[in-house]
Amino acid sequence: MANSNNGPSIYNPFAKLNLRTKTLITIGLSVFILVIVVISSLFINSGDITTNFQAMNKPPSFEHFFGTDWMGRDMFTRTLKGLGLSVQIGAGASILSSLIAIVLSFIGSTNRFLDGVISWLVDLFLSIPHILLIILISISLGGGAFGVTVGVALTHWTSLTRVLRAEIKQIKTSDFVKLSERFGKSKLWIARKHILPLVTTQIIVGTILIFPHAIMHEASVTFLGFGLSPHEPAIGIILSESMKYLATGNWWLALFPGLSLLILVLLFDIAGENIKKILDPTSANE
Amino acid sequence: MMDTERLLKFLGKKIVRFVILLIFVILLSFLLLDLSPINPVKTYISNVVISQAQIANLEAYWGVNEPITSKMANWLGNVLQGNLGTSLIFRVPVMDVILERFTASLVLMLSSWAFSGILGFLLGIVAGFKKDTIIDKAIKVYCYILQSAPTFWIALIILMVFSIYLGWFPTGLGVPIGTLSENVSFWDWLNRLILPMLTLSIVGVAQIALYTRDKLIYEMNSDYFLFAKARGESGWNLIKRHGIRNVLLPAITLQFLGFSELFGGAVLVEQIFTYPGIGQAAVSAGLRSDVPLLLGIVIFSAIFVYCGNLIADILYNFVDPRIKEGENNG
Numbered sequence: 105m106a107n108s109n110n111g112p113s114i115y116n117p118f119a120k121l122n123l124r125t126k127t128l129i130t131i132g133l134s135v136f137i138l139v140i141v142v143i144s145s146l147f148i149n150s151g152d153i154t155t156n157f158q159a160m161n162k163p164p165s166f167e168h169f170f171g172t173d174w175m176g177r178d179m180f181t182r183t184l185k186g187l188g189l190s191v192q193i194g195a196g197a198s199i200l201s202s203l204i205a206i207v208l209s210f211i212g213s214t215n216r217f218l219d220g221v222i223s224w225l226v227d228l229f230l231s232i233p234h235i236l237l238i239i240l241i242s243i244s245l246g247g248g249a250f251g252v253t254v255g256v257a258l259t260h261w262t263s264l265t266r267v268l269r270a271e272i273k274q275i276k277t278s279d280f281v282k283l284s285e286r287f288g289k290s291k292l293w294i295a296r297k298h299i300l301p302l303v304t305t306q307i308i309v310g311t312i313l314i315f316p317h318a319i320m321h322e323a324s325v326t327f328l329g330f331g332l333s334p335h336e337p338a339i340g341i342i343l344s345e346s347m348k349y350l351a352t353g354n355w356w357l358a359l360f361p362g363l364s365l366l367i368l369v370l371l372f373d374i375a376g377e378n379i380k381k382i383l384d385p386t387s388a389n390e
Numbered sequence: 391m392m393d394t395e396r397l398l399k400f401l402g403k404k405i406v407r408f409v410i411l412l413i414f415v416i417l418l419s420f421l422l423l424d425l426s427p428i429n430p431v432k433t434y435i436s437n438v439v440i441s442q443a444q445i446a447n448l449e450a451y452w453g454v455n456e457p458i459t460s461k462m463a464n465w466l467g468n469v470l471q472g473n474l475g476t477s478l479i480f481r482v483p484v485m486d487v488i489l490e491r492f493t494a495s496l497v498l499m500l501s502s503w504a505f506s507g508i509l510g511f512l513l514g515i516v517a518g519f520k521k522d523t524i525i526d527k528a529i530k531v532y533c534y535i536l537q538s539a540p541t542f543w544i545a546l547i548i549l550m551v552f553s554i555y556l557g558w559f560p561t562g563l564g565v566p567i568g569t570l571s572e573n574v575s576f577w578d579w580l581n582r583l584i585l586p587m588l589t590l591s592i593v594g595v596a597q598i599a600l601y602t603r604d605k606l607i608y609e610m611n612s613d614y615f616l617f618a619k620a621r622g623e624s625g626w627n628l629i630k631r632h633g634i635r636n637v638l639l640p641a642i643t644l645q646f647l648g649f650s651e652l653f654g655g656a657v658l659v660e661q662i663f664t665y666p667g668i669g670q671a672a673v674s675a676g677l678r679s680d681v682p683l684l685l686g687i688v689i690f691s692a693i694f695v696y697c698g699n700l701i702a703d704i705l706y707n708f709v710d711p712r713i714k715e716g717e718n719n720g
Contacts, residue, residue, distance in 0.1 A: 224407075224411070227407075227411060227699075228411055228414055228415065228418070230650060230695070230699070231411055231412075231415055231692045231695055231696055231699075232415060232419070232650075232688055232691060232692050232695070233650045233651075233653035233654045233657070233691050233695060234650060234651070234654050235653070235654035235657050235658070236653070236654075236657070236672060236687070236688055236691055239672070239673075239676050240419055240422045240423065240684075240688065241422060243422070243423065243426045243676060244421075244422035244423060244424075244425040244426040245425075245426075246426065246427050316537075316538060320538075320540050320541075323540055323542075324540060324541065324542055324654075324658055327540075327542050327658070328657070328658070328661060328673050328676075328677075329673070329677050330676060330677075343542065343543060343546065346546070347546065347662070350546070350549065350550055350554060351554060355550055358543070358546045358547070358550065359547070359550075362539075362540060362543030362546065362547070365540055365543065366535065366538050366539045366540070366543065367538075369538035369539075369540075370534060370535065370538040373534065373537065373538055374534075
């Protein structure tokens, strides 16, 4: 798009770079911040978050960026720890669910019957709202981090499977696949040479894009009281605790942890979308 | 035309499929809850002290110690007869609880569904049409942020701003305390509906707007669009004749597919605004181990979501001319 670069501002340091470099920098930056968050959260011991009744309910200051809660705990440390926890659960859940998606969509592409079975399975899992299903799975596994991770993983493979299934179906109707079929190429050859290269992008991007949903659903379910146990500093726990103190005007208890979660999710989204841009041949050369 | 016949056949197939699906949903959710450490007898008697013999009686009455297969068969048989059991926390038939709560939720969900759909579509069209301008960027940033925002956090912030700081709306409860249900005025009820609806609408806008934007830009890069431009069409007319007509149907389809997310959002929003809907009932049922109520809600949520999917399917298969042609050819 030649006309989209009209009038680059000289005040904008990014203006000189082309889109590809910009995209790479964006990916690098967001991944860098995410890594920093995860590593720093690993260095925080739960024991370090001490109660300090002399500094109860303090609004944000330079000493406590996010303020303190009613037990005098530093909210910044708690939030950071919670974010790390969220990323770990999100990673486990999204990798697990995209593995499920890949296996199922390729099984489904082999013949009509299996395709029917897979799409029926997708329908089954999509027919119950995610939150309810995660709650059910979490209850049945007795809650905790394990329950939530499995719950989120078992509910989030559907979107990627649908995408892959539709993509594969579409590729199969294309002329080059029909041509290969006429030439007598085997199904496996077509899957490997025609389909897989075209869906690799979807798989990588899909996995990264499951992340934000996984993190958000984990936080939501924890917020409702079905996820991580109340003594863990998860964002959902922090926010559900903050609800009790909203009426007394402790706005920072809800604002900052939620905002950090939003930024975390946003970073994953930005990273995912930009990786998609780089990997997708139709937009990589813009 | 063969279309009506095909539609009826399609619907028939869909309904049969749905009944089978629903049976599996019932079995799956029952299995999940049966695996859980919940003990229904303990929940039922809560803190009342009763003798060991009475517990044994209750267990025998409910068939706690029967094998899972016969428990499932019993439950399924009851459900098929329309008997969902009695809610353990409300102490009334599950059906009554669900009907009352679901009506309240439907009002909330459908109003915010329609509102967010229209607003999102318009924003998407504007953003796509004005691609790469400041308007487009503003809409995009707004949508990206909202898409990444946890629904319950947005709800908390809205509650904080409008109820606590501005004091415009009550902080919770469906109606003022002590009001009988028949004395609730329309205004009272609307007053409680606005904030949850606002939250759900704000959250729902993002997906549809971004989708519409991307789709419109995609259409704008197509050959026929270029040809239309070459013929001298431009501006709003071009978008209306070649853009919206191509984008509207997929966007509506997508919006119907969002029923599941909508329900999930409603669960969170109702919990925070203590709106007496199905979502709030689901959370209390889950937290307080009310198995019959939770199972009933799962069934009804599945029906709700399925209606959305069915409409989306019909739109996709019967209204979209491109798909219709594709199916006839291959």
